[in-house]
Amino acid sequence: MTQAFDIVIVGAGMVGAALATGLGREGFNVAMVDRAPAPTFDSNAAPDIRVSALSAGSEAYLQSLGAWDPILAMRTTPYRRLAVWDEAPHPLSKLLPRAANHVEFNADGLNATHLGHIVENSVTQKGLWQAAEAEPTVSILAGHGVSRITQNEASATVTLENGQELAAALVIGADGAQSRVRDMAGIGITKDQYSQQAMIISVRYQGEVQDITWQGFYPSGPRAFLPLYSAGAQYPGESRGSLVWYDSPAEIARLKSLSDEALMAEIQKAFPQELPPLTHIEDRGSFPIARQHAKHYYSGRVVLAGDAAHTINPLAGQGVNLGFQDAECLQGLLKEARRGGDDLASTHWLGLYEQQRRPANRRMMLAMDLFYHLFSNTIPPLHLARNLGLGAARALPFARNKVARYAMGLDSQPPAIFREITNRLPMPNWL
Structure with missing residues (x-):
């Protein structure tokens, strides 16, 4: 027997669950499908190794979905400051004050209470699942993968691995970077693997919970600190944090092979002096870094x-x-499509979605790619350029804060100088 829905969402991670909740709130009859079971939360457990820096704009969206309060009720860490600096040695390193290549963004300068929150991915997902479960028009089908998607002029049919069939006007693929939905729809991607990998390390450190997240940039890649929450009465005077160490695959493999004691010594030696004294390593993991972009957002x-x-x-x-x-x-465009009595898979509305989102995503991808190549080297002209850029950011707080407001999601459009720079750069074929 085939069940009928307005929309089937494949993938119940953070984005898929947000879509299910938002569309359910708009009155759509939605099925959310995922092979994984429902996320769990244990307040006594160590933190999930996967964390995200949720911007103020994302917080506002999650609040509109009714998910933010459940997330806050679990555990989150607000941060009020964000700092970046260049740690690459150069001939003038000993002559210039360290602050010369140091830029800090502060919530006070943006008329905000905070810049964002560091939240475990499982906590965000759990809060969104709770919000989705509260919507009467949302059906969650956990524990089932998708084996086939077929389409005709009137609808699409999603066949689950257990043989169950779901019919809908629209199928949304929110099933991650290795999307099977994307493959089943015949949508190609452009992909570029970076020469670095990222190692994530959950730690405890001595001291109170910090209100700053920072990244120090080295020729081999950045090293970042993200504050988490107090370690509690079991570990008095300690807090939890997440470290990210970008480096070559060979170096990451070497670091992963070390004992906790040896790795802690390497971290204290290799990270910037701002790193608080570590007391314990709780977990570690690594992943390759790749940039990819679908050739089309719909088919x-x-x-x-x-x-x-x-x-x-x-x-x-x-x-x-x-x-x-x-x-x-x-979510907003599908609401407008229904209001106009249009097919949810209309090329007009899906085309508008791609027209709005592809340039914004491309702009951020290009900016991060430029940032990566500018900082991950020791070429003297680029070293000079990046230090001049950091110096300019220190000297021009208004422009710096405009960029920060855009990155936080408080401003919908990037500042003019940001658009001008990205528009003048040669467009890579992967965009």
Whole structure:
């Protein structure tokens, strides 16, 4: 027997669950499908190794979905400051003050209470599942993968691995970077693997919870600190944090092979002096870094959102924020399509979605790619250029804060100078 829905969403991660909740709130009859079971949360457990820096814009969207309060009720860490600096040695390093190549963004300068929150991915997903479950028109089909998608002029049929069939006007692929929905729809991608990998390390450190997240840039790649929450009465005077170490695959493999004690010593030696004293390593993992972009965001009755449509260098933690922007945009356009009595898979509305989201995603991808190549080298002219850029950012707080407001999702459009720079750069074929 075939079940009928308005929309079937494949993928119940953060972006998929946000779409299910938002569309359910608009009265759409939605099925959300995922092979994985429902996310769980244990307040006594160590933090999920996967965390994201949710921007203020993402917080506002999650609030509109009724998911933000459940997320806050679990655990989140607000940050009020964000700092970046260049740690690459150069001939003038000993002559210039360290602050010369140091830029800090502060919530006070943006008339905001905070810049964002560091949240475990599982916590965000759990909050969104709770919000989706509260919507009477949302059906969650967990534990089932998709084996086939067929389309005709009137509808699309999603066949699950257990043989169950779901018919809908539109199928949304929110099933991540390795999207099967994208493959089934015949949508190609352009992909570029970076020469670096990223190692994530969950740690405890001595001291109170910090209100700053920072990245120090080295020729081999950045090293970042993200504050988490207090370690609690079990570990008095300690807090939890997440470290990210970008380096060559060989170096990451070497680091992963070390004991906790040896790795802690390497971290304290290799990270900037701002790193608080570590007391314990709780977990570690690594992943390759790749940039990819779908050649089209839709095909027939299938449309893509989040990592299924694009993945970005994680330098500034913009990946999930871009995914939430996709979800919010698509949700709004589908609402307008229904209001006009149009087919939800109309090329007019899906075309508008791609027209709105592809340039914004492309702009951020290009900026992060430029940032990556500018900082991950020791070429003297580029070293000079990046230090001049950091110096200019320090000297021009208004322009710096405009860029920060755009990255936070507080301004919908980037500042003019940001658009001018990205528009003048040669457009790579992967965009």
